Amino acid sequence: MRIVIAEDSAVVRAGLAEILADHGHQVAAAVGNAEDLLAAVDQHQPDAAVVDVRMPPSYTDEGLRAAIAIRRDHPKTGVLVFSQYIETRYTADLLGAASGGGAAGVGYLLKDRVADVGEFIEALSRVAAGGTALDPEVVSQLLRASRRADGLASLTPREHDVLALMAEGRSNGAIAAALVISERAVEKHVANIFSKLGLAPSDADHRRVLAVLRYLES
């Protein structure tokens, strides 16, 4: 994959570039602010951009706004946003941008998740391929804050686990591996979840993520 990195901390930027290069990905540009990020994406048209939320000059949500702009202007570039803190509002903004856009995906991870190199690379590949990658903490906050407690209560503990992993954006295969069960079993759980929650079944991973998240937020 060709990647653009935007992160204001030089040590973290170097660490990210190292990990990506080590896994055979090409870092087209590594920049330290949102303005340079937008210019780099325009110039390199990367498969994905890895974007820190807080960057100069105001250190609030420059990265997030840039990410939304990239989703709008470059439908083929996936955006993986990461930050030191999870704010549920950011999730809604990003997913709003994603559902309005084309095929490419969005992701939102806690910064320390990057340290789990394998999972980070997996999430980035998913986003670059048009999928979704949400941090487990985002998902647990959404589940906790959801007003659909009755629907969620009708799920078995196992179905609840599957729902959480599905909301993170994982494929059936990945869910099966994470829970150490067969893919057939995952498919069965997913079908049960969709029928219990009254959702129309969907094959594409990112579409079903959006369906699940819309359900949780409605």
Place this chain on the structure above:
Amino acid sequence: MSAPGGNAAASTSVLMRFLVRSWEYRRPRLWVGVRVACGIFNVILGVLLLASFRRLGPLSWLAVLPLAGAALIFWTVYRLQQDSVLRVRELEQSRAYLVDDSAARLRRIERDLHDGAQAQMVAVAMKLGLAQEKLGGMVGGARQADLERVLELVAAAHRGAKEAITELRDLARGIHPPVLDQGLGTALATLAARSEVPVELTVDLPERPSAAIETIAYFCAAELLANVTKHSGARHATLEVAHVPGLLRLRVSDDGTGGARIEAHGGLAGLAERVATVDGKLQISSPPGGPTVIAVELPSHA
């Protein structure tokens, strides 16, 4: 802090100030009343003496004394009142400055932590994560026992670094919640989403209160929602915040068991103190059996 009303101090009788000063601030109304009464008494006395001018003859000049005394007393009352007004204004200003200054300082600390220790630890964890992956790929080759040991060590260091990130994050969030930079409404939405008891949030903020007031309101909401989760046994809570001209009102209610009250060194006592630093009010209604309603009222600018 400079001495309040320096000019008044110079022009008011030093002895008078010395005598009344300490009492002045404790019972201001009483002392103003006493002096006005003395002044009126002197005026009446002077007028009576003037009226009996003929009978007193050469002693009639004595009438000037109570009249002059009355004038002195009225003038002193006026100066002292001015002095008090100046002092109160100055205290308000200095306190507002302190409150704003400490909010700015906390924001700086949070940013330093974020840019410094947190970034550093993230980088360490990333490197360790990579090393772990690499070593994992090499296990099975020569000196397998050594490699496994190295892998174990790196994995432990990796866990440690990640724990440090979590700790730093909690520390930084306690010092200044970064989401407050986005406004109180967004910060409260995040707080409500994080609560274990479902929270219904109502926000009516047509304009932003000052940063210091937002910070106090945020920590009040955080503490009150934590209390709901820890103590109330509630199944549902509401969090309302509204900005009316000059005031920020925050209300947290729950359908729990009630019985919340201010105890020495308790969380609510700490909140009440924090609210009082800006002349705010905290009211608790929590009969046994519930429901609990806690209302906080803050000036919108401090």
